[in-house]
Amino acid sequence: MATPGIRLLDEQTIGKIAAGEVVERPASVAKELLENALDAGAGRVAITIANGGNDLIEVADDGRGMAETDLEVALQRHGTSKLRRFDDLLTLSSLGFRGEALPSIAAVSALAIRTRERSAAVGSAVEVTFGEVGPVRAVAAPVGTTVSVRDLFGNVPVRRKFLRQSATEGGYIVRAVSAYAAAYPGVAISLTVDGRRGFASDGAGDPVAAATAIWGPEVGSAALPLAPLDEAAAVPGVSVTGWVGAPSVTRSHRNGIVLFVNGRWVQNRALSFALEETYHSLLMVGRHPVAVVRVRLDPALVDVNVHPTKAEVKFVDERAACRAVQRATHAALAGAPRDGLPTMRLGTSGGDVPQQSDLAMGLPRPVFPGATAGDREEPASRGGADADAAHPSGVPVLRVLGQVGGTYIIAEGPEGMYLIDQHAAHERVMYERILAQLAARAVDRQPLLDPLLVELGPEELAIWERSAAELSEIGFEIEAFDEGTVAVRAIPALVRGVNVAERLRLILRELAEGGAGDSWLDSVAISAACHTSIRAGQVLSLAEMRELVAELERSRQPRACGHGRPTMLHLAQHELERQFSRR
Amino acid sequence: MKVSCLQDGLQRALAQVSRAVATKTALPVLSNVLLSTDEGRLRVAATNLEIGITTWVGASIDEEGKLTVDARLLSEFVNTLPNAPVQLSSESPRTILTVQSGRDKAGINGIDAEDFPVIPSIDAEAEGFSVEVDPQVLREMIGQVEFAAATDESRPVLAGVLARFEGQTLTLAAADGFRLAVRHGELTQPVPERLDTIVPARAMRELARIIGDQTDPIRIAITPNRSQLLARVGETEFLSRLIDGTFPDFRQIIPREFATRLELGREAFQNAVRRASYFARDNNDVVRLTVHPGEEEFMPGTVEVSATAAERGNSQSFVDASITGPETQIAFNARYLADVLGVLKQGQVVVGVNGANQAGVVKASTAEDYTHVIMPMVIGAQ
Numbered sequence: 001m002a003t004p005g006i007r008l009l010d011e012q013t014i015g016k017i018a019a020g021e022v023v024e025r026p027a028s029v030a031k032e033l034l035e036n037a038l039d040a041g042a043g044r045v046a047i048t049i050a051n052g053g054n055d056l057i058e059v060a061d062d063g064r065g066m067a068e069t070d071l072e073v074a075l076q077r078h079g080t081s082k083l084r085r086f087d088d089l090l091t092l093s094s095l096g097f098r099g100e101a102l103p104s105i106a107a108v109s110a111l112a113i114r115t116r117e118r119s120a121a122v123g124s125a126v127e128v129t130f131g132e133v134g135p136v137r138a139v140a141a142p143v144g145t146t147v148s149v150r151d152l153f154g155n156v157p158v159r160r161k162f163l164r165q166s167a168t169e170g171g172y173i174v175r176a177v178s179a180y181a182a183a184y185p186g187v188a189i190s191l192t193v194d195g196r197r198g199f200a201s202d203g204a205g206d207p208v209a210a211a212t213a214i215w216g217p218e219v220g221s222a223a224l225p226l227a228p229l230d231e232a233a234a235v236p237g238v239s240v241t242g243w244v245g246a247p248s249v250t251r252s253h254r255n256g257i258v259l260f261v262n263g264r265w266v267q268n269r270a271l272s273f274a275l276e277e278t279y280h281s282l283l284m285v286g287r288h289p290v291a292v293v294r295v296r297l298d299p300a301l302v303d304v305n306v307h308p309t310k311a312e313v314k315f316v317d318e319r320a321a322c323r324a325v326q327r328a329t330h331a332a333l334a335g336a337p338r339d340g341l342p343t344m345r346l347g348t349s350g351g352d353v354p355q356q357s358d359l360a361m362g363l364p365r366p367v368f369p370g371a372t373a374g375d376r377e378e379p380a381s382r383g384g385a386d387a388d389a390a391h392p393s394g395v396p397v398l399r400v401l402g403q404v405g406g407t408y409i410i411a412e413g414p415e416g417m418y419l420i421d422q423h424a425a426h427e428r429v430m431y432e433r434i435l436a437q438l439a440a441r442a443v444d445r446q447p448l449l450d451p452l453l454v455e456l457g458p459e460e461l462a463i464w465e466r467s468a469a470e471l472s473e474i475g476f477e478i479e480a481f482d483e484g485t486v487a488v489r490a491i492p493a494l495v496r497g498v499n500v501a502e503r504l505r506l507i508l509r510e511l512a513e514g515g516a517g518d519s520w521l522d523s524v525a526i527s528a529a530c531h532t533s534i535r536a537g538q539v540l541s542l543a544e545m546r547e548l549v550a551e552l553e554r555s556r557q558p559r560a561c562g563h564g565r566p567t568m569l570h571l572a573q574h575e576l577e578r579q580f581s582r583r
Numbered sequence: 584m585k586v587s588c589l590q591d592g593l594q595r596a597l598a599q600v601s602r603a604v605a606t607k608t609a610l611p612v613l614s615n616v617l618l619s620t621d622e623g624r625l626r627v628a629a630t631n632l633e634i635g636i637t638t639w640v641g642a643s644i645d646e647e648g649k650l651t652v653d654a655r656l657l658s659e660f661v662n663t664l665p666n667a668p669v670q671l672s673s674e675s676p677r678t679i680l681t682v683q684s685g686r687d688k689a690g691i692n693g694i695d696a697e698d699f700p701v702i703p704s705i706d707a708e709a710e711g712f713s714v715e716v717d718p719q720v721l722r723e724m725i726g727q728v729e730f731a732a733a734t735d736e737s738r739p740v741l742a743g744v745l746a747r748f749e750g751q752t753l754t755l756a757a758a759d760g761f762r763l764a765v766r767h768g769e770l771t772q773p774v775p776e777r778l779d780t781i782v783p784a785r786a787m788r789e790l791a792r793i794i795g796d797q798t799d800p801i802r803i804a805i806t807p808n809r810s811q812l813l814a815r816v817g818e819t820e821f822l823s824r825l826i827d828g829t830f831p832d833f834r835q836i837i838p839r840e841f842a843t844r845l846e847l848g849r850e851a852f853q854n855a856v857r858r859a860s861y862f863a864r865d866n867n868d869v870v871r872l873t874v875h876p877g878e879e880e881f882m883p884g885t886v887e888v889s890a891t892a893a894e895r896g897n898s899q900s901f902v903d904a905s906i907t908g909p910e911t912q913i914a915f916n917a918r919y920l921a922d923v924l925g926v927l928k929q930g931q932v933v934v935g936v937n938g939a940n941q942a943g944v945v946k947a948s949t950a951e952d953y954t955h956v957i958m959p960m961v962i963g964a965q
Contacts, residue, residue, distance in 0.1 A: 440893070442963035444867045446916065448760045449836055449942065449958050452737065493867035493916075493960055499737040500760075 023104050025163060026053025026152055027172035031265070032101035033147050034180050037061035038187065038263075040145060043203060048192045052166025053152065053173050060146040065117040068124040068136055074102050074113075075126070075133055102147075107131040108159070109152045115145040130155040174198060175255065176265070178214045182292040183242070183260040185210035207243050207292060219290055222249035224332040226293070233331070235324035238297045244275070244329050245290035247282040247559060256290035261321075262299060266313045271295070274322035278329040280518060281431075281526070282557060284564045291329075295321055334556075395558045395568070400545045407536040409545045416573040422548060423536045424561035429551045431529035431562040433494055434474050438525070444493035445475045451487035454501040458484075460508040467511055470524040476504070495532040506531040516563050526562035584618070584648025585672045586625050590664045590684065592640045596627040597658040599638045599819055602789055604654040605631035612651055612698045616658075618671065618680070619649030619696060625671070628702050629654055634786045635702040635822035636793070648673060652680045652693035660689050705804050705813045705820055712778055712805040714748060715771045718797045718816065724755045724766045725791040727926045727953055732784035733759035740828040743781035746812075748774045756833050757784060762919050763833055763956040771800060780805055781830055782812055786823035790814055793821055837956055838942055841935030843874055843908030845886055846948050849932045852886070853924040855900035859890035860917035866892045869960055870917040872934075876906040886934075890917070913939050914960045920945070923955040 023029055030047060037045045040063025050056040066074060105111055106128040116123030123141025127134040153159040163169055170193060181189035181201045188203030201210045212220025223243040228234070245256070257272045258265070271293070279289050303314040315321050398411035398418055409420040437443045456464060464471075464478070464486060471478060475492030491500055507527045510516075515523025534540070534548070552558045552567065560566055577583045597616065605613035608631070617628040625642040628635065650673045657680070661669065664684040672681045678693045725744070733741035737760070747754040751773040756765045782790075793816050794801065804813045805825075814821040859870045873887040884906035891897040913936050923945045924932070931948035936959075945955045 437963065440963075444869055444963055445961040446761055446867075447940070447958045447961060449758060449763055449956065450760075450831060452760065490961065493869065497734050499735045501737050 023101075023108060023152075025172060026057060026169045027176045029053065029057050029105055029109075029149055029152060030059065030173045031176045031180075032105065033057065033059035033149070034177060034189075035264075036101065036147075037063055037145070038180070038184060040064045042144065042187060044188045046190050046192070047173075047177055049170060049173055050194055052163075052169035053149075054160075054163070054166055054169065056148065056150055057152070057173070058146065058148040060144065062142070062144040065120070065123070065144050066113075066115045067117055067120065068138070071113065071115065071124050071126055071136055072133075075106055075128060076103060105149055105152075106133070108156050109154065110150045112148045112150075113145065114139060114141045116141040116143050118143050170194075179258045179260075179265050179292075181214050182207065182210055182258055183263070183265065183294055207241070211243065211292065215290075219245060219249060222246040222290070226328040226332050229324075229327055229331060233327050235320050235327065237301065238295060238320055238324040240293060240295055240324045240328040242292040242294045244278075244293065244332050247279060247289070247333070249290055250283055250287035251290060252286065252288070254288045256288060258292045260292075260294040261302060261313050262296055262304070263294075264304060264313070265311070267311050268313060270315075270318050270322055271325055274325050275329055277518070278326050278333065281516075281562050281564050282333070282560045284560075284566075285516075287564075293325055293329075295325065297321065395553045397553065398549050400542060400549055402542075403540055403545060405537075406539045409540070409549060411549060413570075415570070416576060417571040419569045419571070420549065420552070421536075421561075421565070421567055422534050422538070422540065422545070424565050424567040425548055425552045425558075426533035427530045427561040427563075428555055428558060428567055429548070430494060430533045431526060432555045432557075434492070434525045434529055437492075437494070438474065438521075443473065443475045445477060445490040446493045446495075447477070447490040448488065451479075451481070451489050452500055453481060453485050453487055454504055455485050456505070456508065459512055460505060461486075463508045463512045467508070467520065467524050470521045471507075471528075473521060474525055474528055476528075478504075492528070492532075495528075498532055503531045529562050584620060584650060584675070585646035585670070586618075586620060586642045586644050587668050587670050588625055588640050588642035590661065590666045590669050593625075593627075593669055594658075594661050596625075596638045596640045597654065597661060599793070600627055600629040600636040601654060601658060602792070603629040603631055603634050603636040612694045613700075614654060615651035615694055615699070616654040617649065617651045617696060617699045617702075620644045620647045628699075630700055630702055630822070632700065633783065633824060634789055635700075636789075636819065637702055637704070637822070638819040646672075648675060649696035650678060650680055650693045651696055651699050652691045656691055657682070660691070702822055703806065703811065703813065705802065705815050711807040712748075712774075714753075714774055714803050715800045716753060716768075716803055717771065718794045718799070718801045720768045721753075721801065722791045722794045724753070724768045725787050727766045728755045728757040728764040729784045729787045729791075730757075730922050730926070731759055731762050731764035731955075732757040739826055740781055740830050743783050743826040743830075744787045745830040745833075746780050746782055747777070748779075749777040750774070755787075756830065758831065758833060758836075761916070761958050762923075763836055763954075764923070765833060765837070765954045765956075767952045778805065779830065780809065780812060781826040781828060782823055783826060786812075790816075790821055790823070793819055836942065837954055838935065838937060838944055840937075841908065841944070842937045843876075843906065843911045843935070845874060845884075845904040845906050845934045845936075846931055847886060847902050847904035847934070849924060849927055849930055851902045852888070852932060853921070855886075855888035855902050856917060856920045856924060858900050859888050859898050860921060861890075862892050862895060862898045863890035863917045864892070865895050866890065867960070868917045869914050869962060870920060871912060871914045871962075872936075873912045874904075874906060874910055874936075876908070876910055911936060911938065913943060914962050915943065915957055916960060919957045923957070927953070 030049065030053060034045060034047065037059055040061055042061035042063035045059065045061045048056065048058040107130065110130070111128045112125065114123060114125040122138045124136050125139040125141065126136045174191065174193065177189065177191045185201065185207045186203060186205045188201055190200035191198035199214050201213045208220060208223045208225060211223045222245045224246055225243045226240055254272060257275060259268055259271050260266065261268070275291060275293060276288060283289065301316040396413040396415065398413045401410045401412055403409055407422060409422050411418045411420060461484060468478065475490065476488065477490035479487050479489060481487040488500055488504065510527045510530070511523060515527070517523035517526050558567060574583065600616060604616065608614055613631055619626045621639065623644060624639045626637060626639055628637040660682060664687060667684055670683045673679060678695055680691045680693050682689045682691065729744055732744055736742060741759055745756040748770065751770050753768045753770050754765065756763065797816050799817060802815045806813070810825055812823050812825055856870060860868065863870050869890065871889045873889065874884065875887065876884040883903050885901045886904045887899055887901055889897065889899040927947050929947035929949055933946050933948045935944040939959060940961060942956050942958050945957065946953055
């Protein structure tokens with residue numbers, strides 16, 4: 001019996017196999033075509049999809065277009081205008097370069113291209129059906145290129161089978177197109193899904209306006225533009241632009257973080273981790289920020305040829321890139337406008353009883369089309385710039401009215417009613433005081449008349465041993481006393497009127513669960529701040545509440561406690577008016 | 584029940600017991616006051632289970648009986664009546680108290696007296712421990728120690744004031760872990776055996792209030808099971824539960840000798856501390872005392888009282904003092920200093936210190952019966 005000999009694969013099979021790498025799903029087609037359009041210098045790109053991209057993906061741009069001869073080459077594998085020799089890869093500034101996209105797509109779909117160069121009188125068109133290239137015809141066409149892809153994977157039933165429902169696939173396309181539209185605010189990108197307008201950016205170049213157009217006013221009003229850093233803070237060779245969302249707008253997943261490196265949409269764990277770390281203590285556990293961050297650095301310092309879809313990149317100096325992202329984010333968050341407070345929206349009147357889920361965070365202020373980024377940051381209040389300067393922290397001057405349930409302080413501000421969680425607020429104040437004392441290396445301690453003996457369980461004892469140095473740094477003087485017992489000799493002078501033994505155990509128990517800070521010292525500080533502050537259910541006098549609110553106003557990050565829980569909710573004046581049917 | 588008494592006597596009695604009326608309670612009867620006929624007088628009593636206050640009003644009794652009614656409502660109504668006889672009546676088993684004065688009349692819905700907790704009386708406990716004390720001495724003693732008791736529950740015994748009866752001496756002591764106040768006073772007659780009790784600081788404050796200007800000796804009794812303290816102050820009986828436990832041995836905490844001893848005018852020192860405390864507010868209430876002895880022996884020196892708040896500013900005050908011992912510096916919590924200087928009566932006070940990390944002592948220069956110990960604060964390097 002003859003064994004099959006080794007033979008070269010035929011062109012079509014090669015095409016289908018290669019296509020599998022570049023063209024995973026309809027979204028990759030949309031992304032490749034969109035990148036081509038951007039590389040062609042388009043000022044306007046219209047994307048149209050139908051049935052999750054399975055039936056149609058069409059990308060029409062007004063870019064350079066292609067000459068008739070170019071069109072033929074473009075459809076051959078590794079036919080590209082973007083790369084001449086391998087060394088060019090090192091200095092690559094275009095998005096595509098492998099010359100794989102078009103032929104790969106053409107191998108698994110019915111592809112049609114219609115293109116015209118600005119200088120040419122007539123355009124050219126060509127159809128490719130599952131790798132069979134048809135003749136190039138002269139046609140009438142607008143300047144630019146329109147590529148339409150139909151019946152994707154029609155000849156690869158296995159791949160079809162692995163695709164998800166068209167809604168899911170359509171969602172991936174929307175995500176990819178949104179990311180590019182957000183990162184290229186200078187290009188007017190529109191998306192039409194099944195005949196309905198998805199979104200359209202204006203191409204005016206303002207990243208915040210683009211975000212508003214793409215994701216709506218909630219995200220748009222929370223977008224804090226990343227300003228260029230001053231020389232001292234800037235990381236040489238790396239520039240970071242775009243915007244990061246205020247902590248009031250969060251997602252339960254990381255898809256809201258859009259990263260571009262040298263104009264290319266990438267997934268990079270290190271960068272997104274660096275970004276999230278900057279939000280540390282501002283967001284609740286399990287919540288993630290939204291952001292569109294564009295990192296630009298010398299092409300020689302980043303390797304984009306890691307993966308055919310170019311979704312991954314390798315940095316020569318990853319830490320420099322992370323550092324640049326963190327510094328830019330930090331600067332933007334520090335200058336966050338004060339209306340970034342979580343805002344509550346009550347359930348519609350006459351509807352169900354308002355429940356937790358009805359309290360939507362971040363009720364958007366109306367955003368007027370054409371508003372510039374500068375206008376947006378101006379708080380919509382009578383306070384103006386002076387009021388802002390006096391309260392850089394982001395909390396307006398509040399007048400305390402009372403307390404609800406021994407837990408929440410009700411206060412009135414210029415823009416409505418505020419509910420302040422007294423524990424979270426005091427925890428934030430304590431945390432910042434501990435940090436300030438640590439930073440000044442001036443931790444005051446109040447020794448005890450006679451040592452307080454505290455019995456600890458084995459687990460508490462182990463975590464105490466691990467944390468003894470950090471506890472001592474923030475002002476707790478604790479010594480081992482006996483089997484299972486420690487002697488507290490001094491406590492931080494900040495800590496007042498609490499049951500020290502009980503609170504120490506709580507601190508240790510929380511630390512045993514892992515700690516919430518950047519470092520162990522930070523974790524210890526967060527836990528100590530939490531468990532030595534005013535608790536929920538503690539009835540406060542008006543004077544005490546005023547003092548607490550005043551201290552919160554003075555803190556640097558007043559909107560969340562050390563653990564990232566919000567300290568306050570805002571019920572806007574217009575929301576009150578709406579609820580009482582005054583509007 | 585059918586009773587007649589004078590409005591002003593009833594008003595005083597209701598005010599006296601009002602401090603023992605529970606304000607927030609799950610047991611409605613505790614926000615009531617118990618009215619009962621008692622051997623030709625009207626007995627008025629209230630309790631919140633922590634403390635109880637009973638007092639008697641002269642009355643003419645036509646029909647025996649007892650009933651509880653809302654303390655606040657009765658008190659408010661009676662307060663507005665003219666100073667004239669007031670008739671209180673109820674028809675058992677109905678629990679409505681009729682209050683009548685001339686043409687003014689009220690019917691107040693009450694709760695059966697059987698639901699009211701039994702408040703022990705001092706005579707019923709005659710076989711227990713009992714002692715007589717000068718009321719004004721006791722009141723001053725309470726005022727000088729109760730503020731040093733702990734306000735948290737770390738150690739329940741520290742939320743109370745130790746009352747130690749021994750020989751002819753009553754000692755009150757309170758400590759909150761950072762400071763200790765001890766005051767000795769004389770009993771009018773010696774006790775046969777030493778007895779330690781711990782009275783909640785809040786109850787001590789109430790007792791001092793009830794004593795008021797009273798000058799007749801007051802009798803203090805402890806129930807045989809040592810769970811309650813009773814005090815008879817004139818026509819009023821005060822009852823408090825006691826805290827179970829052993830008070831720390833405070834004598835070993837009090838330093839006996841000092842490396843540096845200062846004697847200075849109380850008022851000048853108090854003013855200097857007050858001025859510094861405004862600046863200390865934002866810096867953990869830290870007030871520094873820098874002791875500059877005189878250039879030569881027996882020459883007067885100065886104490887510099889200073890405070891610094893990084894963001895607010897700073898203050899220095901200088902107080903003349905006669906100083907023995909070397910130059911030294913020590914930091915205290917401004918509130919602790921202010922508290923003790925506020926309860927010392929004498930014109931000159933003594934401050935004894937043994938270095939920046941050892942307990943300091945504040946007391947009057949002429950009296951040995953009061954000692955106040957304060958732990959200094961340890962200041963982080965600036």
